[in-house]
Amino acid sequence: QVQLQESGPGLVKPSETLSLTCAVSGGSISSYYWSWVRQPPGKGLEWIGYIYYSGSTNYNPSLTSRVTISIDTSKNQFSLKLSSVTAADTAVYYCARGLSGRSGGLYFDYWGQGTLVTVSS
Amino acid sequence: QSALTQPASVSGSPGQSITISCTGTSSDVGGYNYVSWYQQHPGKAPKLMIYEVSNRPSGVSDRFSGSKSGNTASLTISGLQTEDEADYYCSSYTSSSTLLFGGGTKLTVL
Numbered sequence: 001q002v003q004l005q006e007s008g009p010g011l012v013k014p015s016e017t018l019s020l021t022c023a024v025s026g027g028s029i030s031s032y033y034w035s036w037v038r039q040p041p042g043k044g045l046e047w048i049g050y051i052y053y054s055g056s057t058n059y060n061p062s063l064t065s066r067v068t069i070s071i072d073t074s075k076n077q078f079s080l081k082l083s084s085v086t087a088a089d090t091a092v093y094y095c096a097r098g099l100s101g102r103s104g105g106l107y108f109d110y111w112g113q114g115t116l117v118t119v120s121s
Numbered sequence: 122q123s124a125l126t127q128p129a130s131v132s133g134s135p136g137q138s139i140t141i142s143c144t145g146t147s148s149d150v151g152g153y154n155y156v157s158w159y160q161q162h163p164g165k166a167p168k169l170m171i172y173e174v175s176n177r178p179s180g181v182s183d184r185f186s187g188s189k190s191g192n193t194a195s196l197t198i199s200g201l202q203t204e205d206e207a208d209y210y211c212s213s214y215t216s217s218s219t220l221l222f223g224g225g226t227k228l229t230v231l
Binding site for chain 1: 124153155157159161166167168169172174178210212214217218219220221222223224225
């Protein structure tokens, strides 16, 4: 059974960089689109971006200038960095395993439990 | 990119059927058969219920079904059960190779 577990600071100061890691167990990190999704308190889901196991990335256009997703296949984990954070970046951050169809598409079959990151001084 | 449009809330009684709509554009919902639906209970991670418009992952009840017409996708839940009470989100692949979520629909089972 594939399991994903997010880790990282729960509190980040405004203007600093949010850093999270997602550890993948129960399966290989090879193949799949390893993704980050966030959910502000009481609000809906927002896709942040993904990294393919080969290292190629794709980000939400609204966040692309501040987001970096990386992968470490030797450790079976991938990471998120979001720079210049503000209170609007306060959210539960989920990591997820993404699957794609033959000619595109993206859906998530396994999710981490989520981790709340609060941006505050 | 604007979020896909979903009704804020729907409700139904046990045993009834309900449908949740998800409206986008020809650049997302209407342009691809890559719509997914997720169920989220309070404080929990989302769970995949439907992928590629109408496919159910293994283990998901056949009371859940998906369809699409034009720029609008739909999730139908038949034989409503109390445990179906949750938030539901649609998502769609886009012409920019990105992913859009809907704003979410709160399902209340009366």
